[in-house]
Amino acid sequence: MALFRQLDEQVEQLLSLFNKEDNWLILINADPDALGSALALKRIMTRRVNAAAIAQINEIKRPDNLSMIRYCRIPTQKLIPNLAAQYDKFALVDSQPHHNPEFKQFDFSVVIDHHPIVQDNLVQADYVDIRPKYGAVCTMMTEYLYNMKIRPPKLLATALMYGIRCDTKTFEREFIDADMAAFKYLSKFADSKLMNRISRSEFHLDWMRYFSRAFYNLRRIGHGLFAHCGNVDNPDILVIVADFFTRVHNVAWVVVSGTADDKLVCIFRGDGLRRDMGTMAQKIMNGLGSAGGHKQAARAEVALAELDGVDPEIFMLKRLGHGRKSSIHRI
Secondary structure (H helix, E strand, O other): OOOOOOOHHHHHHHHOOOOOOOEEEEEEOOOHHHHHHHHHHHHHHOOOOOEEEEEEOOOOOOHHHHHHHHHOOOOEEEOOHHHHOOOOEEEEEOOOHHHOHHHOOOOOOEEEEOOOOOHHHOOOOOEEEEOOOOOOHHHHHHHHHHHOOOOOOHHHHHHHHHHHHHHOOOOOOOOOHHHHHHHHHHOOOOOHHHHHHHHOOOOOHHHHHHHHHHHHHOEEEOOEEEEEEEEOOOOHHHHHHHHHHOOOOOOOEEEEEEEEOOEEEEEEEEOOOOOOHHHHHHHHHOOOOEEEEOOOEEEEEEEHHHHOOOOHHHHHHHHHOOOOHHHEEEO
């Protein structure tokens, strides 16, 4: 039995888009799965196009992401207009154009993702491969490499393996057999010591003050927890705080919010048994800003100007508590 599914038609269609005269820019909203996937797609493009580069729309400050970029030698750059102007073809991995306003300005030729398909925002591109059942796009890219008979070098295998590990939360979140198969396959080529070094670089010392704020503002709302961290230097800290609170016993969901760059950013985490976090995020925001994600993890962002002067913490408390103060209890 084959280790991975056969992708003969998909590979042929994808490779037909690559020409020696083209300059490709691979866009991401940088996290480990996006970084590993982009590095794999760049490898596939090697010697098939004139140039291929990676650019992220977000500012990267999480220590593990920075370590991954450094140790795996991922050549990503911050997206700016002058950079984009140097390229004539665009690809998007681990995201879809409607996920962020910065993506909407581009006419993507390739979109590879594993987030849910939204019928009101169907992706239009020359090549689209979206598989919501997959735990990580790094798994999908491993399948492409395998089908193309490309053996992943050590640093690429490490990046892909770490991406799978992070997006499945070491297989605590939803995953399928292909995720396990890819993780096992990559382990033959990856550097496990290097991956452990990356995973241990999780916290900045000055982020501890945000944990302090979260504990102070922590509230129980029904079966869940909510904490507002106020203004943060980087929204990535909200992800780390939210993931920390998922370890609390008998908590079905966690929402951690904060403000950054004139936006309210909310991170949703669930136990995967009851509420769907992607649906919850969309209902809570009710059309404001952008919201969506998976059953166990989601994110929402809305401009502060859209809150009509309402304090961001009060806004979230009203939405999560459905306007009932009696359902909200300070810890």
